[in-house]
Amino acid sequence: MNKTNERSKDKSINESTNRSTDKPTNKSFDRSMDKSGAELADNNMASFLETRGPGIYAIGFEIKNFDSTLGFLKKTLSQNAMVVDSGRKQITVLENFAYGVQLVFTEESKEQAQLAKIYGYQDEGKLDTVSVQHAAQVYTKYCSLCHGKEREGYAADFAPSLRSRTLLESTQIPRASYNYLSHAISYGRPGTAMAPYAKSQGGPLGAADIDLLLKWMYELSGVKKPIEMSAKPVKGNTVLGKAIYNKHCASCHGINGEGITAPALGNPMLLATASDAFLRHTISEGRDRTPMASFKDSLSNNEINAVTAFLRSRASGWNTPAAATVSKPLPKDYVLNPSHSSPSFTLRDGLYVPAKQVLQALKDSSRMIILDARSEAGWNQSHIPGAISVPYYKEPDKFIKDLPNDSTMIVVYCACPHAASSQVVNTLKRYGYKHTAIVDEGVLVWARLRYPMEFGQSEQQKKK
Template sequence: MTRSTKSARFAGQFYILLLFFLANVAQAQTRNAPLTKIDAQRAEQNYQKYCALCHGADREGNAADYAPSLKSRSLMSTMPLNFLASSIGFGRPNTAMAPYLADTGGPMSMKDIFTLAIWLKYKAGHETIELSMEPIEGDLNTGATLFVQKCSECHGSKAEGVTAPALANPAFLAFATDAYIKYAIENGREETEMKAFKTQLSQQQINDLTAYIRSLTSGWSPEPKELSPYPEPKDYVTNPTGKNPTFTLKQERYVPMEQVAKAIQENNKLVLLDTRTSSEWHNAHIPGAIPIPYYISEDKVAAGLPKDDTWIIAYCSCPHAASDKVINMLRKKGFKNTAVIDEGFFNWINAGYPIIGGQPE
């Protein structure tokens, strides 16, 4: 079978999976079936394992990477179950919110994701607010001006997200209705920096702003990827015959990304750990990096890693939370030459340093 045939076949399977996924979420939302005690316990365990690092142990948000509060009434009462579950399953492309569905390379089954979404809605404890599905009309030019004035400081000049979520994200806009966006503008998000604008802007201005944000969408079409095999322990060390690099650490932990890039360019010996979710590693990673996700158990974190003078450098998107967690586990086990890329993966990309996809050509 040729690669193009395999890719086409995989693409077909992927979109069937997506439709099946959404259909099941919609069915679960209609049934609104209560969770069993076992399912609720499983959901809470998965939350603490995969989500608490960024969203907080009690769902309060902003534990890392400006992740939103999952207790906020205005968020959890208006976010439909299919929106919440798809966000967990397929993530938000180009943000720190990774896809967690197993078929995208993540660690969770479809049932686990359904159960977690239902549990989050239940724990939030807010009655669902039914919002209109009708489109909202507004003036795009006025909306663009308002966005720069009122939103860009936190959401970014191109709505790419800075300290607040990316609004130009196609996965977000594929599920967020106009009414959902408008409600957030009007009422803000409790327990976050997102304030309510209903007393600052007129209804027409809010409609203009809503219409502008909606105009940023280009549809959601996640590119299916074949999942590559994970590296073998024999391949963990990059340039095993090379010299050890010299790093200058901040706070005895953080290494500037330019020093890591230089070490790679000069073929120095080191190990790179991608501590994001495995699905993110499949999508793109620093050349030579091996996936050691932050949710790995402490008894498995060191498997296959050299315990000698080889430098072990971790990175994540946050830019520190996930990589700090893994490095802490390794240091606890006696690994000495360990560090975290200070600026994180997104800044590595923005600086033009090399990355590769998980599936080699």
């Protein structure tokens, strides 16, 4: 057996599989039952659930070889314990012989076996030949046209190099740094030649393909020890940073960050996914084997910090008159427009609100609370105006007491686009909050749509 797939057809799967009152007293596979396989196979599922209650009641296994698995089970089980379908290469062990849990063994198809070889690599291990070949094919088909056959970059549309050591050593850890490249592939760079490639965005690549492609790139880079990028904001003089940018950077990156012969640094998606530490590392170290020079010897630390801070200040738009830096809201300011009416959202599945409706609610000055379910570092990096940082892992007693439980609509978002925000909403619902919604597209698509963004100032920054 090479893969296990557990399927539950009930919402609750947290109860014991041994809840049945007639569970065997010997081994999990019991020979004592004498009902025919046909009779047991015809059990009404609704009746079964009514008797057993919620829980895991069936487990499916994908197996490499039907005949060898059947031979093994015949040594352990009586004949009437199994239903064998040779045509479908499937063996079903009936629930009465396995503590009330039906077991289904199905031989994987040749296609499934090939997929298992491609995607069955270990995160900490090296890719095998099959995985490497598939990743190389994906790159050649979808990436090489612009990024070059050898990932050297600048083959078309001034697409950046994807083999630079300084890029690949700074985009692996923590997960937020990994997401810089992962989200670039998934969501693209709106307003540039880089289109989204994730299937969820209408592209050709699944999440497994994107992860495999990145692992392949990291292995080819030769980086032995990735640099962990700090999540802390970089503080600097944005006025000085703008002057240095115009002098040293604008000729390639554009006076408005639009990109001329180098990446568009004013792109909202770039600024939404690039940490301050990543931006600073790039300015300091440059991009080896590309026109992007290192500035660590020509600029002081304060000057590099200033450029970093200036770029971060463009998160809400390149032509913003002043840096849109905001401090963490106080509880008294959590409710936006408290004297106005709550928005009337049209929710998908009673929960998900389109980003354009949230934008309109902001324009209409509607009464609501906006929660950012990402880490606080994500909020500092860029967030929807007026949002409060409530990380999905934060204990409820740390924020629930500050949220009014009335008719005020509470809108939650993350980058997933639903995983972290769903966790926060579920917490709110457990505490009796009824007026909640999740931004359906998530904050990355919000940024891609060029909707307004702010960037935050941590308590540590204010104390400096």
